[in-house]
Amino acid sequence: MPRSSTDATSAVRKRPNNRVVAVAYDGLCSFEFGVAAELFGLARPELGIAWYDFAVVSVDKGPLRMLGGMTMKAPTDLGAIERAGTVVLPGWRDTDEQPPEALLDALRVAHRKGARIMSICSGVFILAAAGLLDGKMATTHWRYTDKLHSRFPEIDVQPDVLYVDNGSILTSAGSAAGIDLGLHLIRRDHGAHIANQVARRLVTPPHREGGQAQFIVAPPSTPQSPSLNDTIDWIRHHLSDDITIDDMARHATMSSRTFARRFRNELGVAPHQWLTQQRVVRAQELLETTDASIDHIAQTAGFGSAATLRHHFHRETMTSPSDYRNAFRA
């Protein structure tokens, strides 16, 4: 699994800059913008924590036309981008149009000052134009991957992933993958428990919640078969048991070879690898919400020993279980 430079300690960052700025423009992609507003702009008092401070900045003077025929207004002070902790690029109106230099400058400054920048769908072309993706892995909507690759050959385009996390530069595929990437960021900031509550409010499919892998592979390209979904639910309810591929295949009433193949096609990871990711997520939740010992959590999450838990935990999150607990259970 490819790994690239990342701010591995982001999970234990001390005083996060929680200002999130979404970049609007004439011809705004309404859905992608809506994803950003919903995830970061909706007040969530029920979580009992300080949520993000969400703002919108436009590169064009209003009124801005939005996809769907509405118009909106937004302030145009691009300085807000340079002060943001997180910048969201919710698409771009035309992948062939060079974004305004003022915007690219603001993004470069923000990046230099440590801000995270995430793109949804065609928003990746803005990051690319700013040169912030050179030598890095990135993704976008499958309709644009070829164009992105030919226009920016120095970018390592990943066509088959939901999103790519380079630490401070994050890109996501088709519109809805922006939700997955946003949840991934929220998980980095606030832990799996909070992120799962947000996901539940959004009613997104649970198996897309994933772990903290930097690299989440493609969503289903074929219609999901009901038996596979049933089996996935079954596995999620039996994480603490010893489950082999044969057990899974038997539950799905398929041969193990066919099960493994179908599983990989639909979820993008091999069955056991996915199982391990789910177990790490379970361990994260237990670390955040209980005072149980690491040993006990390891057993409950289905790992044979605390050493095994630590091994996989570190691989997925780049931190140790106890550091993780300290960061999210203050």
Place this chain on the structure above:
DNA sequence: ATCTTCGACCGCCAAT
């Protein structure tokens, strides 16, 4: 740190 064992994964291919 190193070794052994065992299961997972995946390419290949024949059968359906």
Place this chain on the structure above:
DNA sequence: TGATTGGCGGTCGAAG
């Protein structure tokens, strides 16, 4: 004819 299935075996990595 093309797509799907499932068995085989080599390789790799996890677990202890």
